[in-house]
Amino acid sequence: MGNRNMQKALLALVFLMGMPWGCKTDKKEDASGEGQHIEKIVSEDLKWSERMALSEIHRFPDPTLLDFQEKSRWSYTNGLVLQAMSRVYEKYPDQRIYDYIYDYADRMVHADGTIETYKLSNYNLDMIKSGDVLFYLYGRKKEQRFKMAMDTLHTQLEGQPVTSEGGYWHKKRYPFQMWMDGLYMAEPFHAKYANTFMDQQEAQKTWDKIVLQFDQIEKHNRDPKTGLYYHGWDESKEQRWADKTTGLSENFWSRGMGWYGMALVDILDFIPESHPGRERILGYLKRYAEAIVRYQDDTGTWYQVLDMPDREGNYLEATGSCMFTYTLAKGVNKGYLSDTYMERAKKGYEGILTEFISVEENGIVNLNKCCGVAGLGGDPYRDGTFDYYINEIVRANDPKGTGPFMMASLELDR
Secondary structure (H helix, E strand, O other): OOHHHHHHHHHHHHHHOOOOOOOOOOOOOOOOOOOOOOOOOOOOOOOHHHHHHHHHHHHOOOHHHOOOOOOOOOOHHHHHHHHHHHHHHHHOOOHHHHHHHHHHHHHHEOOOOOEOOOOHHHOOHHHHOOHHHHHHHHHHHOOHHHHHHHHHHHHHHHHOOEOOOOOEOOEOOEOOEEEOHHHHHHHHHHHHHHHHHOOHHHHHHHHHHHHHHHHHHHHHOEOOOOOOEOOEEEOOOOOOOOOOOOOEOOOOEHHHHHHHHHHHHHHOOOOOOOOOHHHHHHHHHHHHHHHHHHOOOOOOOEEOEOOOOOOOOOOEEHHHHHHHHHHHHHHHHOOOOOOHHHHHHHHHHHHHHHHOEEEOOOOOEEEOOEEOOOOOEOOOOEOOOHHHHHHOOEEOOOHHHHHHHHHHHHHHOO
8 A cells, every 4th residue: 555545544544533633523422421412401400390481481482472373462371371480480489480471571561551462352261361470570560551451351351241140251252152261261360350459349249250150160061970061151052062952062171171170279369268159169179179080090191081081082181181280289288178189189290290291301391292272163163072172283382281280390399
């Protein structure tokens, strides 16, 4: 071999041995000397609630675009996640979390109290939920624009169209319909508003209206045989999804019941002990807890359609499972439920970690197997059948799951 060929061979050998004499590499060895070191965005030393909060901030740097939105909007999903984050922040202060919460309200509420993208005339109960964020921030900073915006949301509830017995329509465009979702969207905010800004006489009227909403759901949506609750009730019985005799939708949807459970356990924080309806709501929560544990899977989680675990296409679903776990854990912690339900809550939480949670190499936490959306009626029409519920989009990190996951994590201090 000539000198030139010998030089080429030596250069090739040096290249293959890793070029120790000049070139840089992006790869870094980890402590064991193996593989590639990935910088942690979220530390695994934190509590699960903190890890999920910081993961959501990383996924959606703009809080107005939570829920995979392309344009900023005032929506219940933002309110759900940000309320959960406010609870995380109160227990584990991290300025990044507070700044993220504030950024949403700061951008969505103008100086005169008007709310970006919100229309009172729609009378949509979903739009009340982000009022909880305003209530939290107003308690810390007393910015008058936040109070004016809350006044607007209260005005909506004062004028919300109702059934013949006083139950709120879910939306103006859904006449005569009560959905399970609406209780969580509106009632905790309205109770806080009454307790803070109303005199005793006005507050009493508001508490009466709030309790009435729960009374109506118990009267119309609860199935006495299973103890489960149908997703929707149409007083007019005109909707295609509504039974022509009862007005009820066809199935027991996991997240529909999850919304209601969270509403029950949260409203008890605000309804005065002296109010006669409080004991009824405690009773409703106890019956509710009895029902959901009967349908808890061996994994600790719950199915998308609660009472049909063996039917083809049904699946273990994350958002409802997180909501049920939160409801049971908080119910015990607050003394609303007997201690026996804590074991069920812990089993639910272990199931969530096993079945739904994955962690990326950089520490980002994902909640998988979330039903993206489900409703009744509308366009395209949603008929509430079993096939409808199991065929809606399933995705990771839906805010209707990540928010309740943070709250369940806090209740169980995991």
